[in-house]
Amino acid sequence: MRTQYGRLLAFLSSELRDVDDAEDALGEALVAALASWPNDGVPNEPAAWLLTVARHRLVDRARRARVRTEHADAVRRLVFESANSATAGEIFPDRRVELLFVCAHPAIDPALRAPLMLQTVLGVDAARIAQAFLVSPATMGQRLVRAKRKIREARIPFQVPPARELPQRLDAVLEAIYGAFGLGRDEAAGADADRRDLADEAIWLARVVRECMPHEPEVRGLLALLLFCDARREARTSPDGRYVPLSEQDPATWSAPIIGEAEAELAEASRFERIGRFQLEAAIQSVHVDRARSGRTDWAAIVVFYDRLVRVAPTFGARVAQAAAVAEASGPAAGLAMLDVLDATAVATYQPYWAVRAHLLRLLDRPSGAVAAYGRAIGLAEDPAVRRFLIDRCG
Amino acid sequence: MKYVMLIYETSADFEARKPPESEPYVAAWRAYYRALLEAGAYVGGGAPLEVPGTGTTIQLKDGRRQVQDGPFAETKDQLGGFMILNLASLEDALEWAARCPAAATGAVEVRPLDVAWHERIVSG
Numbered sequence: 001m002r003t004q005y006g007r008l009l010a011f012l013s014s015e016l017r018d019v020d021d022a023e024d025a026l027g028e029a030l031v032a033a034l035a036s037w038p039n040d041g042v043p044n045e046p047a048a049w050l051l052t053v054a055r056h057r058l059v060d061r062a063r064r065a066r067v068r069t070e071h072a073d074a075v076r077r078l079v080f081e082s083a084n085s086a087t088a089g090e091i092f093p094d095r096r097v098e099l100l101f102v103c104a105h106p107a108i109d110p111a112l113r114a115p116l117m118l119q120t121v122l123g124v125d126a127a128r129i130a131q132a133f134l135v136s137p138a139t140m141g142q143r144l145v146r147a148k149r150k151i152r153e154a155r156i157p158f159q160v161p162p163a164r165e166l167p168q169r170l171d172a173v174l175e176a177i178y179g180a181f182g183l184g185r186d187e188a189a190g191a192d193a194d195r196r197d198l199a200d201e202a203i204w205l206a207r208v209v210r211e212c213m214p215h216e217p218e219v220r221g222l223l224a225l226l227l228f229c230d231a232r233r234e235a236r237t238s239p240d241g242r243y244v245p246l247s248e249q250d251p252a253t254w255s256a257p258i259i260g261e262a263e264a265e266l267a268e269a270s271r272f273e274r275i276g277r278f279q280l281e282a283a284i285q286s287v288h289v290d291r292a293r294s295g296r297t298d299w300a301a302i303v304v305f306y307d308r309l310v311r312v313a314p315t316f317g318a319r320v321a322q323a324a325a326v327a328e329a330s331g332p333a334a335g336l337a338m339l340d341v342l343d344a345t346a347v348a349t350y351q352p353y354w355a356v357r358a359h360l361l362r363l364l365d366r367p368s369g370a371v372a373a374y375g376r377a378i379g380l381a382e383d384p385a386v387r388r389f390l391i392d393r394c395g
Numbered sequence: 396m397k398y399v400m401l402i403y404e405t406s407a408d409f410e411a412r413k414p415p416e417s418e419p420y421v422a423a424w425r426a427y428y429r430a431l432l433e434a435g436a437y438v439g440g441g442a443p444l445e446v447p448g449t450g451t452t453i454q455l456k457d458g459r460r461q462v463q464d465g466p467f468a469e470t471k472d473q474l475g476g477f478m479i480l481n482l483a484s485l486e487d488a489l490e491w492a493a494r495c496p497a498a499a500t501g502a503v504e505v506r507p508l509d510v511a512w513h514e515r516i517v518s519g
Binding site for chain 2: 134135348349374375376377378379380381382384387388391392394
């Protein structure tokens with residue numbers, strides 16, 4: 001049903017070039033379904049039923065002049081098509097990837113791309129999206145309405161971008177999905193059911209893109225990355241609720257089937273020989289989980305991958321993780337030197353920077369610096385289990 | 396922009412203030428306070444409150460004092476402290492509120508200060 005909602009909305013939206021009216025019409029169709037299906041039974045072709053009802057709603061609204069006049073032609077066309085096609089067995093095209101590209105269009109505020117995708121392609125409730133993005137439900141609702149108005153007014157096209165734009169546009173889609181997944185992962189497992197679900201939603205979105213664009217290596221790279229992380233989700237928390245960092249996780253607690261799927265996606269991606277940031281991040285995770293087989297972590301390989309990654313995508317996350325990897329491979333002084341070149345004001349409230357810095361200063365036997373850095377890392381932490389872990393480490 | 400952060404705590408949180416001083420709760424608060432200072436967000440005028448039972452509430456009804464032992468509202472989570480912060484936006488305020496140790500157990504409210512009203516009162 002979740003898949004059908006996204007497919008239906010994508011199809012209707014692309015016909016109208018408008019998400020707003022399509023959402024309303026589909027919403028009314030769903031209400032009608034809830035009212036009649038319990039009594040009359042679920043139709044043989046539920047999607048076709050919903051589509052027909054949604055189209056009729058659009059016609060009604062057009063008649064009552066409640067649909068914007070620029071849609072009148074599109075609505076007439078829809079009605080003509082539905083009158084002429086057999087609704088039973090009708091297969092309508094999957095326009096979800098076009099809808100994703102609309103949500104990640106340059107004209108849409110980057111902070112809204114993932115929320116839009118979650119709401120339109122997956123039908124996630126705006127209030128739940130708001131929780132994850134640390135915004136009030138009313139504010140998120142307003143922002144989503146404004147974004148959808150922008151889609152209509154800027155006449156954002158419902159199409160896969162042309163080849164010359166595709167790499168950046170696709171990257172915007174993948175980045176939004178990755179951002180949503182990252183929010184889902186910040187919580188200790190089970191501590192917040194909503195956030196955990198957001199990680200699942202992000203994986204679902206990644207699967208949608210992979211289904212629609214299987215020949216894009218970065219798409220498969222992203223899915224591989226999310227699956228590698230997902231495979232270790234349970235390992236992050238001990239039975240008594242304590243945070244367990246990657247280096248201390250027992251590989252037996254990682255999900256082998258999910259890792260298998262991730263490895264398959266990464267292998268498929270590498271066949272295209274077009275490396276990119278998500279394939280590199282996935283490759284790094286692949287080396288980490290290889291510890292299950294080899295009993296050790298190949299830090300030299302990880303350093304090589306980070307070296308390439310920061311050239312392609314020099315985010316603070318990547319650079320701090322690179323410093324940590326360099327420290328493992330070449331000693332804490334080398335790692336600290338890499339942290340030192342990062343802009344102080346930019347990392348002032350970036351919690352992972354301080355956690356890594358504290359760890360390295362402690363290894364270098366610089367206790368006062370370590371204590372100060374641990375203090376920052378603790379003060380900036382949001383997850384109580386991570387806070388507790390750092391407090392214990394700091395001693 | 397100036398915000399007040401109102402910190403609502405559970406009775407367990409209030410209990411956690413008691414010695415031994417090495418309690419993780421104390422460590423978490425120290426680190427949080429220091430992080431706020433170092434980020435230039437902490438304005439001052441903040442303080443933790445004594446336990447709710449030490450509160451006394453007064454109202455005037457028909458010109459007579461009505462004094463009640465205890466806090467104004469008997470809710471599960473009680474006001475345990477407040478801070479005045481100076482931050483660029485509500486988003487920043489929410490980021491810091493999420494880091495507050497009480498956010499995980501009780502609740503944290505951020506509210507903008509009505510600076511204009513304050514000015515009217517304290518000037519002239």
